[in-house]
Amino acid sequence: MSRALRFAPLLVSVLVVAALVWRLATPSDTMVRSKLEGRAVPAFALPAALSSKPGFTSADLATGQPRLVNIFASWCVPCVSEVRVLDQLKSRGVEIDGIAVRDRPEDLADFLARNGDPYRRIAADSESRVQIALGSSGVPESFVVDGRGVIRYQHVGPIEAADVPTILAKLEQAR
Amino acid sequence: MLAEAGLAALWLAAGLATLQLFLMVHALRSGADTARTMRAIALVQGALTLVSFAMLLLVFARTDLSVALVYENSHSAKPFIYKVAGAWGNHEGSMLLWVTVLSAAGAVVALMSRRTAERTLVAALGSQAALALGFYAFLLVASNPFARLSPAAVEGRGLNPLLQDPGLAFHPPTLYLGYVGLSVAFSFAVGAMLTGEVDSRLARAMRPWVLGAWILLTLGITAGSYWAYYELGWGGWWFWDPVENASLMPWLAATALLHSINVLAARGALKAWTMMLAVIAFSMSMVGTFLVRSGVLTSVHAFAIDPQRGTFLLALLAIYVGAAFTLFALRAPLLKEGAPFELVSRETGLVINNLLLSVILGIVFIGTLYPLIVEAVSGEKLSVGAPYFNAVAGPLALILALLVGVGPLLTWRRQTRLVLERLKIPALLGATALLITLVLAPHIGVLPRLALTVAAYLAAAAIVPLTGRNPLRTPLATWGMVAAHFGIAVALAGMAANAAFTKETLAIARPGDVLRVGPWQVQLGDVGPTAGKNWTAIEGELRATRGDGLVILKPQTRYFTDPPTETNEAAIRTFWNGQLYTVIGKPDASGAWQLRLWWKPFVTLIWAGGALIALGGAVAMLGRVWRRRRRRERRWQDRYA
Numbered sequence: 001m002s003r004a005l006r007f008a009p010l011l012v013s014v015l016v017v018a019a020l021v022w023r024l025a026t027p028s029d030t031m032v033r034s035k036l037e038g039r040a041v042p043a044f045a046l047p048a049a050l051s052s053k054p055g056f057t058s059a060d061l062a063t064g065q066p067r068l069v070n071i072f073a074s075w076c077v078p079c080v081s082e083v084r085v086l087d088q089l090k091s092r093g094v095e096i097d098g099i100a101v102r103d104r105p106e107d108l109a110d111f112l113a114r115n116g117d118p119y120r121r122i123a124a125d126s127e128s129r130v131q132i133a134l135g136s137s138g139v140p141e142s143f144v145v146d147g148r149g150v151i152r153y154q155h156v157g158p159i160e161a162a163d164v165p166t167i168l169a170k171l172e173q174a175r
Numbered sequence: 176m177l178a179e180a181g182l183a184a185l186w187l188a189a190g191l192a193t194l195q196l197f198l199m200v201h202a203l204r205s206g207a208d209t210a211r212t213m214r215a216i217a218l219v220q221g222a223l224t225l226v227s228f229a230m231l232l233l234v235f236a237r238t239d240l241s242v243a244l245v246y247e248n249s250h251s252a253k254p255f256i257y258k259v260a261g262a263w264g265n266h267e268g269s270m271l272l273w274v275t276v277l278s279a280a281g282a283v284v285a286l287m288s289r290r291t292a293e294r295t296l297v298a299a300l301g302s303q304a305a306l307a308l309g310f311y312a313f314l315l316v317a318s319n320p321f322a323r324l325s326p327a328a329v330e331g332r333g334l335n336p337l338l339q340d341p342g343l344a345f346h347p348p349t350l351y352l353g354y355v356g357l358s359v360a361f362s363f364a365v366g367a368m369l370t371g372e373v374d375s376r377l378a379r380a381m382r383p384w385v386l387g388a389w390i391l392l393t394l395g396i397t398a399g400s401y402w403a404y405y406e407l408g409w410g411g412w413w414f415w416d417p418v419e420n421a422s423l424m425p426w427l428a429a430t431a432l433l434h435s436i437n438v439l440a441a442r443g444a445l446k447a448w449t450m451m452l453a454v455i456a457f458s459m460s461m462v463g464t465f466l467v468r469s470g471v472l473t474s475v476h477a478f479a480i481d482p483q484r485g486t487f488l489l490a491l492l493a494i495y496v497g498a499a500f501t502l503f504a505l506r507a508p509l510l511k512e513g514a515p516f517e518l519v520s521r522e523t524g525l526v527i528n529n530l531l532l533s534v535i536l537g538i539v540f541i542g543t544l545y546p547l548i549v550e551a552v553s554g555e556k557l558s559v560g561a562p563y564f565n566a567v568a569g570p571l572a573l574i575l576a577l578l579v580g581v582g583p584l585l586t587w588r589r590q591t592r593l594v595l596e597r598l599k600i601p602a603l604l605g606a607t608a609l610l611i612t613l614v615l616a617p618h619i620g621v622l623p624r625l626a627l628t629v630a631a632y633l634a635a636a637a638i639v640p641l642t643g644r645n646p647l648r649t650p651l652a653t654w655g656m657v658a659a660h661f662g663i664a665v666a667l668a669g670m671a672a673n674a675a676f677t678k679e680t681l682a683i684a685r686p687g688d689v690l691r692v693g694p695w696q697v698q699l700g701d702v703g704p705t706a707g708k709n710w711t712a713i714e715g716e717l718r719a720t721r722g723d724g725l726v727i728l729k730p731q732t733r734y735f736t737d738p739p740t741e742t743n744e745a746a747i748r749t750f751w752n753g754q755l756y757t758v759i760g761k762p763d764a765s766g767a768w769q770l771r772l773w774w775k776p777f778v779t780l781i782w783a784g785g786a787l788i789a790l791g792g793a794v795a796m797l798g799r800v801w802r803r804r805r806r807r808e809r810r811w812q813d814r815y816a
Contacts, residue, residue: 006503006504006508007504009454009455009503009504010497010501010503010504013458013493013496013497013500014497015548016462016544017489017492017496017497018551019544019547019548019551020465020547021489023551024486024489
């Protein structure tokens with residue numbers, strides 16, 4: 001048996017132990033961050049999710065004003081509590097566009113009627129394509145997009161009352 | 176008092192293990208004969224850990240809430256069986272179970288082993304003591320199961336309700352027994368490499384341990400798979416989850432070892448390879464335990480998470496595995512290989528078996544640890560899932576299954592009988608199965624189709640070794656092998672049928688709605704509340720029919736109060752040709768319920784096959800025990816005739 005072969009099991013175990021030591025030292029961060037922070041929103045054009053509001057394209061986001069793009073769904077439980085916080089943001093002058101993921105118009109209308117409707121426009125992303133293109137791994141997630149259509153900040157999970165100052169600050173910075 | 180007695184027994188056992196280790200070093204250095212002393216010490220050490228574990232069972236059985244562990248993991252309202260099972264359903268208790276089995280195994284080796292050379296036995300007992308010592312230190316320093324709680328609590332904090340299941344009572348202990356059985360093979364290998372006496376006597380001493388461990392691992396994995404299948408409510412039987420892989424890897428290594436050890440026992444060949452496999456098999460067991468206990472990999476078994484203790488376990492793992500493989504690297508070139516063999520022979524067959532199993536093991540190993548290594552090196556996150564494992568390991572497993580039919584027909588050293596001649600009928604059966612699936616089910620995937628083909632072939636090929644023999648004179652070991660190989664065909668058929676023919680319906684339904692799944696019409700009846708001893712539930716009534724007869728299924732969503740947890744209790748009905756599997760989820764705002772229905776043809780064959788494989792192992796074990804006893808009787812008769 002050759003020398004290299006004899007030491008192979010030892011080398012493999014050293015490698016594995018080193019990787020495990022590293023993992024113990026740096027606990028896993030289960031949050032998946034988008035790689036698009038600082039880059040332009042990928043091109044998309046989505047239809048309206050409801051007949052009462054327009055949908056939007058990526059070009060529509062570059063309006064000169066920073067805005068919040070919120071990825072949500074009527075079937076998402078944390079989104080229910082988040083909508084109330086979004087209402088607060090709206091009352092402070094924040095423009096919010098929604099992307100409804102894998103949703104049905106009747107469910108969505110029901111959700112908005114029940115929980116409030118902070119959205120200026122709602123686009124239907126029926127197959128999660130735009131969600132995935134944005135680098136979002138779940139609902140809800142929100143992106144601060146500046147006036148030129150560049151993603152400036154990603155918020156993973158529901159925006160809670162405590163997050164409002166951060167979101168407002170990020171929107172201010174994006175101005 | 177009971178808790179203190181348990182702790183004291185543990186300290187004493189640790190002291191004896193230290194002594195045992197010193198005696199081994201002394202014996203190997205000076206050549207002194209310490210075998211008798213070491214046998215005695217190993218026995219007492221094993222007995223002490225049994226006492227310690229019995230004390231833990233007692234404090235759990237009595238729900239002694241002045242013991243911190245009982246307070247954390249038990250509850251007076253829990254059914255008695257789960258109170259007892261709770262003793263090992265937690266970190267400290269399971270580690271105590273581990274070390275108990277480890278040193279009890281050492282005691283049995285000391286008591287029974289008469290076949291190995293004394294020096295190798297001494298070295299093996301020393302190695303076993305070294306293994307136990309690390310885990311004693313771990314228990315005594317970092318996870319004392321007997322720590323007191325002062326003042327005592329009034330009520331315990333319950334147990335993860337997912338674990339309140341008969342599966343819990345048996346699944347972890349079975350796997351542990353299997354893992355620890357491999358520790359004996361590890362210790363024998365280390366001992367033999369220390370003394371240089373790697374021979375067929377060693378192989379014969381190791382074999383029952385490997386076989387026993389392998390039977391238990393097979394049972395443990397089969398039971399674990401069924402537990403995940405009915406308890407998690409996802410309708411799947413294997414998820415390539417890191418913790419599942421952690422139990423599969425030692426099994427793959429043990430399966431390879433089980434076959435290579437026969438070559439060593441019969442022909443004195445494959446010495447270095449067998450020693451390496453013995454080390455790998457137990458190393459994989461320790462990696463498995465570490466992955467479960469430390470929670471470093473995200474998995475459905477995340478209830479066992481504890482990163483701090485992970486460090487201690489990892490240190491132990493590094494020491495044991497590192498030392499054993501260093502020893503292997505130094506001693507492997509000194510091992511003289513035994514008798515040569517020709518290209519077509521049983522030896523070659525077993526070498527190919529070992530290579531395929533090792534490659535599959537490597538695939539699972541890489542797939543399980545690859546995300547971790549990539550993240551450590553580049554910071555990039557990724558996950559490896561079923562598509563990789565199925566696509567890469569699947570075809571190799573099929574090739575292996577194909578060769579399982581050939582191997583047993585080969586003879587040692589050189590092939591004298593024609594093999595392919597005897598496989599005509601199996602091949603014909605396989606071809607027929609292929610044709611039938613092509614005609615009747617043209618749209619199923621390539622892998623399931625090939626698997627059905629191979630299963631049909633192997634079901635017949637597995638029996639071929641019995642043809643042309645007198646069944647009464649055929650050794651039990653052969654019957655066992657045939658049963659195990661037939662079991663592979665059965666399990667394979669179940670896996671393939673499940674992959675190819677499962678029908679799934681996910682729907683939102685209101686009471687009265689009728690859904691279709693496969694041949695079944697399922698109507699949702701009333702949905703209402705119900706309660707058990709420590710849970711409440713929402714229960715749906717499903718009326719299923721496929722033409723004739725009515726079947727009622729009652730899936731539940733259960734709510735446990737202590738700790739507050741919610742589980743889906745699937746309702747499953749087994750028929751001769753498959754299982755109807757139903758899960759009820761949450762209601763939506765309008766009062767409609769989420770229903771998940773599956774019709775899974777022949778899915779039960781998967782676990783029936785697993786059980787048959789284990790049964791085959793058990794029969795082979797019995798055969799060896801009987802033959803040994805008969806031989807001993809004959810020797811007595813010869814002596815006193």
